Amino acid sequence: MARDYTARCLAVSPMGSCWLVAGMILLAAQGIMAQKVRVEEELEAYPTESIDLRCQFIDGGGRTKLTQVSWIWEPIDGQRDNIAVFHPIYGQSFPNLSFKDRVVFLHNSLENPSIRISNLKMADAGRYTCEYATYPSGNEQGTTTLVMLAKPKNSAKVLTVRAGSKSVVVAQCEAADGKPAATITWLASVEGNHSTSMTNGPDGTVTVRSEYRLDPTPADNGREVTCKVNQRTQDRPWMYPVTLSVEYPPSVSIEGYDDNWYIGRSDAVLTCLANANPPPTTVTWTMASGSLPDTVMVDGNKLMVRKVDNAVNATFICEVKNKHGASRQQVTAIVIVGPCVSADAVKISDAVKISILLLQSEERARFQDVGVPHMVWPAMSPDLNPIEHIWDQ
Known part of the structure; x- marks a missing residue:
């Protein structure tokens, strides 16, 4: 690859800068080929786990003499600490107290000085360099980056x-x-x-x-x-x-008044509805003109009239409170003499009466046609006057 790039570079420009770039590429390629310490580039682990840092010396020619291997930990840039050393004569050594009893060599061999670190801590993250002292080429090394992860x-x-x-x-x-x-x-x-x-x-x-x-x-x-x-x-x-969770003072409304409170009615009820957070602490019914009459009973947020009379011809007020404030609403009841009848109900009643009168008229006509005496004709209802009803419509 480096030769191909050099050829292309010479074809484009014979200047010295081209030779410089080609030379750098050749040096990098030689460095990769000359790498003799095989390690893993990056590993991930979690606290309390164990991890194996693998290292192996590769010597194709067999002419390199290995004298010692060390594992060097770099937690931050500029700090280097030996955590494990293996010497073929003097044996193993673990000089860093923070790794004491947590680091072991997996193989009693200079060619394969892989180590295991147990009971990992977050602080163990960093760069771990497997470094050989060799003869005659000097030190050879490979570095593994340990990334410590923690689930939040x-x-x-x-x-x-x-x-x-x-x-x-x-x-x-x-x-x-x-x-x-x-x-x-x-x-x-x-x-x-x-x-x-x-x-x-x-x-x-x-x-x-x-x-x-x-x-x-x-x-x-x-x-x-x-x-x-x-x-x-x-x-x-x-x-x-x-x-x-949003708290707010009450807002109040009153339901139940239907404009049909007539004398003698017994099922009149007003209901005080409040929208509040927190829920209301008190609901109070009062009357604008004074105290509530005996015919009125209060049950929580309901005001019930036992029997409608002129005493409830008044304005009723409901006040609701919670810790953020109070709010009130009122309704004025008007007492009437008798119950209201809807216009539709009146029309239906009149239509029924007119039908009855028409039937009676037809029946009288039949009696007259057959000669039945007048005194035995069916009498018309004295309460019905079809002409007046028709005129009213």
Whole structure:
């Protein structure tokens, strides 16, 4: 490959820069071919697990003499610590106390000095170099990068807030002690925004926190927002819905008055309905003109009239309270003498009466045609006057 590139380079330009590039490629290729220490480039592991760091010396010509092999750990740039040494005469040595009793050689051999690290910790992440002291070529080495992973502990919660025009935090989500850092997003049907912060742990883990904010209204109470956490160690995104808790003072309405409170009626009921969070602590019925009469009974949010009379010809007020405030609504009842009849009912009644009169008239006509005496004709109802009813229509 290097020869082909050199040929193309010479064909394009004979300048010295072309020779420089070709020379660098040839040196890199020779370096790869000269690599004698075989290791794995990168490994991943989790805390408390064990991992094998493999190393093998490859000497095609068999002319290199191996004198010693060492494993060197680089947790950060610029820091190098021997954690394991093998010498064919002096044996094994483990000079780093943080790896004491956690590192062993898998083979008692200079050609294959692979090691096993047990009970891994997050702090064990870094570069592990298998380095040979050889004769006559000097030191030979290969490096494996150990990536320590940690699955985050995910959680989400809702914060109870009060309705208002100010933007507040209504939900929180956290992906704690993960590595690499998690990504948090929100799925919501309510318009809001979120902010995210990160905190680095002493062992290399990262805690990610996100807050969802909005201007809460009573309509937002009971709606859902969902926290979504993505992280490398998870097979799928972690999702957790939370139900918003927005508190607000009561809003009140009164139902039940039908404009038909007549003297003697016994089933008149008013119902006080309140929309509030938290639920109302008190519901109070009063009358604008004074105390409630004896004919009225209150049962929770219902006001029931045992028997309608002129005493309930009044304005009734319902007041509802919770910890955020109070609200009231009123309705004025007008007592009438008799029950109201709908226009449709009147039309139907009149139609029935007219039909009866027509039938009676037809029957009289038949009696007259056959000569039946007048005194035995069927009498018309004295309460019916078809002409007046027809004229009224």
